Amino acid sequence: MQLLIGLLLAFAVAASVGLGTTWYALQGGTPFGAFTVGAWSAWPRTGTPAIDPYARALVARSGELPMGAGDGIAFVATKDDDGAVLDGRCDVTVSGVTPQARFWTLTLYDPEGQLVGNSLKRHGFTSHEVIRSSEGKIDISVAPRARAGNWLPTGGIDRYKLVLRFYDSPIGVASRTGRETQLPSVKVSSCP
Template structure:
């Protein structure tokens, strides 16, 4: 009887630890196979047959369709380069050069992956419409109030994430060069 109780207790502990770590991975994201450049993080194997089981479960839970390895690569930023959480009540600037790509997009989402609502119904920029500086760099402001230049309204949401997708890009195919990828800086300027 004592052996049976010990086995049941061991099973209960193992099951709770296993399920707890799985739930944690599903809610907080997975660091497996990711690489980070500044504030930006990417999971290049997500759209390939080499996807890890936690990322597969996260995709099944969210219902999103990942980019295939031959199509390009996506980067996500939830914090700025200094680790401050991206807050829709703050003015944020995304500036610098972008990696080589035929086309790119930058989109503003809430933490659940939905587009952030705003009165202009503007949710992002693309490489075809962004106004660049004379040196080819971009400067996009994310703020609750209108700004000069490339302005993306944040709608004053408490938290958001930025997703940059690069289509037909060598970093989507050759991920070993990912850490040297020139990604734009993300910086919180001021909060109201």
């Protein structure tokens, strides 16, 4: 009888630890194999056959179609360079030089991965429409109130994430140069 109780207890502990860590990995959105450049994180194996089981579960749950390794790479920022969470009530600046790519996009999403609604219907910028300085740098304001130049309206939501996708770029997974690449900085400039 004690052996049966011991086995049931061990099974219960193992099941709760296994299910708990799986739930944590899926809720946290932290698949393995990520690399970080400043505020930006990328999971280069997500669009390949070498995807880990947790990332596969996240993709299945979200319904998103990950970028294939030959197509490009996507970087996600949920915090600024100093670790402050991106808050839609604050003014955030994305600035710097973008790495070489045939095409890139910067898109604003809510934490669930949906586009942030706004009256302008502006959800992001592409490399073809963003205004650059004479040195080739971008300066994008992500803020609840209108700004001159490149402005992404947040609608004042509590939290959001920025996704920077590079298509046909040497910083893709195949070349593995992403770790040395400098990406635009993300800074909270003012917050009420």
